[in-house]
Amino acid sequence: NAGVTQTPKFRILKIGQSMTLQCTQDMNHNYMYWYRQDPGMGLKLIYYSVGAGITDKGEVPNGYNVSRSTTEDFPLRLELAAPSQTSVYFCASSYGPWDRGADTQYFGPGTRLTVL
Amino acid sequence: GNSVTQMEGPVTLSEEAFLTINCTYTATGYPSLFWYVQYPGEGLQLLLKATKADDKGSNKGFEATYRKETTSFHLEKGSVQVSDSAVYFCAPRPASGGSYIPTFGRGTSLIVHP
Numbered sequence: 001n002a003g004v005t006q007t008p009k010f011r012i013l014k015i016g017q018s019m020t021l022q023c024t025q026d027m028n029h030n031y032m033y034w035y036r037q038d039p040g041m042g043l044k045l046i047y048y049s050v051g052a053g054i055t056d057k058g059e060v061p062n063g064y065n066v067s068r069s070t071t072e073d074f075p076l077r078l079e080l081a082a083p084s085q086t087s088v089y090f091c092a093s094s095y096g097p098w099d100r101g102a103d104t105q106y107f108g109p110g111t112r113l114t115v116l
Numbered sequence: 117g118n119s120v121t122q123m124e125g126p127v128t129l130s131e132e133a134f135l136t137i138n139c140t141y142t143a144t145g146y147p148s149l150f151w152y153v154q155y156p157g158e159g160l161q162l163l164l165k166a167t168k169a170d171d172k173g174s175n176k177g178f179e180a181t182y183r184k185e186t187t188s189f190h191l192e193k194g195s196v197q198v199s200d201s202a203v204y205f206c207a208p209r210p211a212s213g214g215s216y217i218p219t220f221g222r223g224t225s226l227i228v229h230p
Contacts, residue, residue: 004159031216033217035220040222040223041222042205042220042221042222042223043160043205043220043223045217048217058217090159090160092159092160096216103216104150104162104165105150105152105160105162105218106161107152107159107160107161108159109158109159110158110159
């Protein structure tokens with residue numbers, strides 16, 4: 001199993017550009033998540049999905065969009081990049097919900113995004 | 117809502133010292149409790165977890181006990197190594213309410229010197 005894979009690893013965008021961060025998991029997990037990690041600020045949840053076709057907002061969804069057309073893929077879209085979106089982005093997945101919150105989250109290696 | 121408070125870092129220790137990283141939380145019901153570790157340049161990975169009161173999670177010499185009465189899940193290790201240098205995140209996860217979305221603390225950076 002590759003686990004959770006993310007592409008690209010690094011990206012520099014200009015203000016106003018758009019891009020899609022890719023996330024794929026091969027563990028047949030139902031739940032998938034996108035987080036951003038700013039220095040010293042821990043993880044903030046952007047969006048999550050509890051299954052194909054179902055997505056919901058997290059704590060900081062503004063400026064982002066997601067889709068979940070398959071169990072495996074959960075891409076994150078930035079439409080108009082802004083400097084405030086400079087961060088490290090992590091995708092994660094977990095089995096859920098049958099473990100009622102006891103299931104482990106598996107994280108990808110992250111995408112480091114800089115918006116100039 | 118759910119929240120978690122971790123002690124501020126960085127925590128700087130010499131090799132073989134005793135480690136405690138405090139974590140307290142507020143959550144509805146009886147959450148599952150997790151510690152994740154993030155090594156430099158990597159994503160988070162599970163370190164240990166506990167799913168009910170008085171459970172002790174343990175892994176790689178680290179331990180944490182689910183204390184319902186004090187809503188705490190402090191991480192401890194008796195003798196740290198340089199390779200333990202990383203950022204540690206406490207994450208309570210609700211076991212009811214439908215979404216089971218965890219809350220992550222800010223993370224505590226641990227630096228271990230030889």
